[in-house]
Amino acid sequence: MEEIYANIGCDKSVNLKASQYQRGPQSSERRFHAAVVLFLGLLSVFLLAGLIGLGVHYHDSIQRSAAQLSTITTNLTECLQASNNFSSLIEERDLLNASLTEMTQELERLQSLVKQTKTCPAGWRMFSHACYFLSNEPGSWDKGREDCRDRGADLVVVNSHEEEIFLTALTKKNVWIGLSDRDEEGTWKWVDGSPLTLTYWPAAQPDNGGGDPQWGEEDCVHIRTEMDTHWNDLSCEASLQWICEKIA
Template identity: 65%
Template sequence: MDDIYANVECGKPGQSRPSPSQTVPRSSERRFHGAVVLSLSLLSLLLLAGLIGLSVHHHKNSNAELSTGEANLTKCLQASDIKLSSLTEERDQLNTSLTEMTKELKRLQSLSKQKKTCPEGWRMFSGTCYLLSTQSGSWEKGREDCRARGADLVIIDSLEEQTLLTGFAAGKKFWWIGLTDRDEEGTWKWIDGTPLTQSYWWEGQPDNGGGDSQWGEEDCAHILTSRDFDKNWNDQSCTASVKWICEKMA
């Protein structure tokens, strides 16, 4: 009994010593918590390092793309400059060629004017040769004669030419010209097929014979030079015997 009391008195009132089974779990728990903290710290460091690496890589890629874009833009600008320079050279060459061609054309025109002449017996006006026939005949005969001379019956396409021919043929009465409505009555055309637009008919003409059978169909035109220069055309039967005027280029 005394031994028992002695053992009790040695301890502090209300306290007892922890058993080994109570101290081991607390120590393991602290080590476990430390390991977790360390692992999380390492993981954070790894994530931070990864983020830094990605940032650096993205920055490098961005710089590389920017450099590539600048290089491509520079190439495009250089190519544009080269093309513009080439076009400028071509333009200058074309201008030079055009200038030379213009000079050559003027030279040829000058020579052409110098060499233009009409055959003997023909009259020249503005680069055209005219011949007043010395014989008479039908409209068709007059045209055949003109063609045999490398010409055709005259086509009058200006008041200036009309006035000139009236003056050429002054003192004579009738002269066939290259105008007819044989294809369609009332539709007058020149021998080259062009329709009549400017005319110099005298008053009341053309009248296709005025309905008088003695004149027949009047389908061919002639100049009556005894009348006013701007009103001296008349329609006549194509078979009538009339002189004619031939025309050809000099």
């Protein structure tokens, strides 16, 4: 009997261990499944968060792109309007240029008619738009200027090479012109106040008398027709003829 009970006790022990062995693997499997489920859940959460982030990013990008597109469209519209305005300005400019050309031609025609009708007083010679008078008697530079003013004119002012040639052809004698440096030595000015720009001085002139007392201060200018370079400074008290000039 004891052996039987012993055997029975042995079987109970074996059965208990077998039962424990059977429960062990099942518990591990459940824990594994739980871990897998937890991992998948976390992965789903991360994926969802990533999708939400991407959605927000692309939404902002789309908004920025839309704003940039709107700006580009606005700029293109403004450029088109400016282009249309520019074309209109070009047309107006062309019309103004055409009108200006017509007015210039008409002014030239009227000036030509005026010149044809203008004449100089007796004893005066016309050149270009002015009248010139050669005095009959000699005198000082101041006397010549006074005579010209009495005639409604002044001593001649030379403005061009053509005018200089015309003056030298008027007479073969030395004649006063309206140029002096009486206000400031070495600063030559015409009687109308304009500065000297066109000159016909020969070499070594003007020399203000070269320091020789017999010539004195040479502050006034005359045309010296016997030389190719026509001007010379001379004492304003010297006695020469003069040329007056006035607008025709």
